[in-house]
Amino acid sequence: MADPSTYRPAPGSIPTDSGVYRFRDEHGRVIYVGKAKSLRARLSSYFQDISALHPRTQRMVRTGASVEWTVVANEVEALQLEYSWIKEYDPRFNVKYRDDKSYPYLAVTMGEDFPRAQVMRGAKRKGTRYFGPYTHAWAIRETLDLLLRVFPVRTCSKGVFNRAQQSGRPCLLAYIDKCSAPCVGWISPEDHRALADELCDFLAGGTDRFVRRLEREMKAAAAELDFEQAARLRDDVTALTKALEKSAVVLPDGTDADVFALADDELEVAIQVFHVRGGRIRGQRGWVAEKDAQDLPELVEHLLQQVYGGEEVPREVLVPVLPAQGEDVAAWLGERRGSRVTLRVPQRGDKRALMATVERNAVQSLARHKVARAGDLTARSQALQELQEALGLDDAPLRIEGYDIAHVQGSDVVGSMVVFEDGVARKSEYRRFIVRGDVDGRTDDTASMHEVLTRRFARYVKDRDAEDTSQDADQPTEARRFAYPPNLVVVDGGAPQVAAAQRVLDELGIVDVALVGLAKRLEEVWVPGDDHPVILPRTSEALFLLQRLRDEAHRFANTFHRERRSKSMTRSALDGVPGLGETRRKALLARYGSVKRIRAAGAEDLAQTPGIGPALAERIAAELATTQSTPAVNLTTGEVLDEGEPG
Structure with missing residues (x-):
């Protein structure tokens, strides 16, 4: 991790104006976005006494390698810019309010x-x-x-x-x-x-x-x-x-409002919100998040920012405490709604009674969360530490990428890449690969793994070099999907797959990425160049983490493989028409409903379909006339399909 003093801005270079700032890591990835009424005061607080910071903030400052800022005219503009940057970069150290369950x-x-x-x-x-x-x-x-x-x-x-x-x-x-x-x-x-x-x-x-x-x-x-x-x-x-x-009246004045309540301890905070429309409770939602060093007013501000970034804003928002810049937040909400929004703390009457009910739900939600997740954070930290020790790594592998190959007898070969950060799946970073095969047409697992990893890390090298030579400081690194490397790569398989993966890293000159393979039969961990695997204890948290990563890569690859295979299982008379791609086929089927009706239509009528010109319409009519006796079939079973089924 970096020494914060190596990238601390000179005190006189930081403006005293309102603005939004970004911390980036050594690979240029944005890891934290924040706003401040005075940029100089806020940024200086990160570098004065590191030991006095909250542990999460300490880790963020030590992970960072640079900090940059943008000055804005007022707090409302700062709120808007902070929201847009958080949405664009998804920084790992910004508090995320994850639903405590999936709501329909x-x-x-x-x-x-x-x-x-x-x-x-x-x-x-x-x-x-x-x-x-x-x-x-x-x-x-x-x-x-x-x-x-x-x-x-x-x-x-x-x-x-x-x-x-x-x-x-x-x-x-x-x-x-x-x-x-x-x-x-x-x-x-x-x-x-x-x-x-x-x-x-x-x-x-x-x-x-x-x-x-x-x-x-x-x-x-x-x-x-x-x-x-x-x-x-x-x-x-x-x-x-x-x-x-089914939804009782809770506010007799027919108010449209969202009622928020919080329950917190030293480490975490539980949030509940009741959505009231027309005076009736139309829904309920809850989140649990790490509390960080934020006080409650700042936490409420960030909560409203995330909730109403993509949701409809009601006429009234009731909160347990007002944000520090309550008027600016209310103005920002009003801009998103298109009319005035009231942001206040209820003091008496029906709204205060409803707030008390929401608070009780928040307290119960936090209690349930702590019972369910009591050992989770400790287990994740222990797993990362055990991996570091077992593999002899310099640092704990905070970002791990897992790879797997899926196919049936060499057909429809696909690869998957899944990402775990801090021991938790980060699904927005997952990637899928269609394996093309090499010039000799080989499709064995090692050749496929070599191709997938070559494409992933060749893109990383290209983006890294582009970042080094780029003169445009405002161009987001996240626009380049593979612009930063993992700490550890895990491939599904034993020594052959590990050797194929190591060959990729050697060919591209990558020396700062660790590599292992996890074999299914005995759950052995294979390291490049070793004749014997590393055996982790069966009760090891590190082994559990590797197994979860491997199983997730396997699931993701198989899901993609099934999608690809289902598309190739049927063929239609439309498939053989030159110049008729998937988009135009869908347009024809959407208009006519079946191949039978397309065949019955004349070339002039076909030409009225969007994207179908007169020449292509003539080809379609001619092709369907010659294939009139050839029904659509299932390539796996040979079953004749109804022509009404899209090919």
Whole structure:
């Protein structure tokens, strides 16, 4: 680790203005982003007395190799720039608020031609509206089942929808009045989108308006003696009322607010938030994070920054303590919302009572986390230390990369690279490789491992050299995916795989990366140049860490291999048309639905498809005419496929 004094800026060179600063490590990777009202005061605090800093901050300063800053006009600009840099660089020493569990959302895919309502987890997608998060997926399904009676939007998958379109027969949900069946034209695309908009408005909090409208329609139908329609509307009102009963009113003034509460100790902090829309609790969410040296106001500021970086900002945000620059944070939130946002600490009444409930949830969340993770941090530190000692490394391997090869009898060969930092998987750094094979066509494991590692480390050498010669200091190193090396490389296999990997490092002149192989049969650790493996104790935390890394690389490689193999298992008459690539094939299938319908269309009609010109349309028509008797087949089983299935 670096001596902080070697890169400490001269005190007079640091401005006293507001700004945002970045610490970089020896490879140019941004490891921490922060902002300060006075850059000189804040940066000087990192270098005055290292021993007085929080242990995590000490490690960050010693890992760093340089620091740079950007002056801004005010605190609001500093907040915006800090947020954008944290999002861009994902610095390892910035506190990350990780969910204490995976929360499901009720999502409506408004970006599709026929919007679909479904349960979704994970990263949010563009063009999709999300409601929640909910505590349980079954709660979403129960609520959605009630709402489909009033808002019968599509809930089926793309495959089911396409099959219904091709067959002209809707699914069961259409016959029980829980889908308007846009797949067979029972409703126009415009009317179906209007239904989806109404569902989104209801979920966003406009509940009373829909109930009152249905009640008016019910009374009007009864007055006209249309009792059957009145009974249906009565049942619709009952369904909406039941859906509303699932979320009790907690704020009678119908407020849209997010209520945050914290519970902390010396090392960690648990955060809970209740999402209140229209006065009702629409969802709950929680995080647990390392506390670092931040005080609570600074912690709340960073929390709001991360939460509302990609989420909708409500009209009111209730917090346990105000950030140090509360007015600036409120102004930043207002800019993201597009209107004024109230940021305050509730003092009395219903909002204070709700805050107390959220605080109790935070306390319980922290207690559960400590029971579940009591030995995790110690085990990770012990594993890294044991690896350092067993392999004779100068430092603990904070970044470890694992590699594996997957194929079936030499076909569809792929490679995987997984990354563990500080003993934890860092999935954003994972990479997949399609193995091309060498000039002799060899596809054995050692040749494949040699190719994968050559491509990875040749890119590292190229990016490293580009960084050394680059004159553009503002160009982010992270734009170059492999611009920094691991401390340790782990390959799946024994001495042959390790020898192939070591040959790559020797060919590229890389001497600062350690290498081992983990053989499956006896869990032996092979080191380059040694005739005998290193045997780690079966109860060793270091062995457990290597096994987790190896198994993750194996899982990641097999997943990619299955994807590749499934794409190559079928062939269609469209595959042999010169000049017809995957994008154009998808456009044709999306328009016509099947190869049979494409064959029936003339060249002039085919030319109306986006991306298909007259010459290509003629080739397609001619090719399909000559292959009319050749059905699509499964290459593995030989089974003849329905031409309605995309090739």
